[in-house]
Amino acid sequence: MLLISCPNCGSRDETEFHYGGQAHVAYPENPNDLTDREWAEYLFYRDNTKGTFAERWLHSTGCRQWFNMLRDTVTYDIQAVYPMGTPRPAAAGAAAVAAPDAGTASTAPDSTTTGTAAPSTTATSISPTSTASSTTAPEGATK
Template sequence: MQLIHCPWCGPREEVEFHYGGQAEVAYPDDPAALSDREWAEFVFYRDNPKGPFAERWSHATGCRKWFNAVRDTRTYEFLATYRVGDPVPAVVRRHQEVSA
């Protein structure tokens, strides 16, 4: 069982969490003005990189709060977790430099 570090509750088993998609995706300023194609692109089109990737997660059976995590999509390793609105932790930038 993998442990995921909740920024509020600390390390917990992965079964307590739910994936919420790509992090740092800005909601459209005027969603009603989007065409059907633009709306579909906003809802369904996301990055799919190999390596570190910023994601949204929810501690569904714990504090129920949303947070961001950077996970390596090659290994499933969580490199960092941080509260929404906080900057990406330095450990992630160092990992990206080493991987490049």
């Protein structure tokens, strides 16, 4: 059970909250200009971060207000709670660096590098023209 610190109500049980998915997914400036693929990616594709993740939460049985939270998806450590509309706190970088030392040193760097680096190397080895499509393709879609 997580103990989440609501900015309005203080510490409450996780059961009082609802998860709102990834934070800072900006609405496209001109949705009509997007291709179907870009629109689908905006709608349906979200990061699946291992480590510090910015996400939205709703205190649904308390003050019914939304807020943002930085949470480590491995350790469930809540690193920051900040209001909607404010940028992601910089403290996340330091916390993310510190996370591999906490005990997941063998798995964490390994899995994060394969997630981001592997598609780009395969794309450059095949042909430069396919780079654009493969980098815009979501990482999970190639699996």
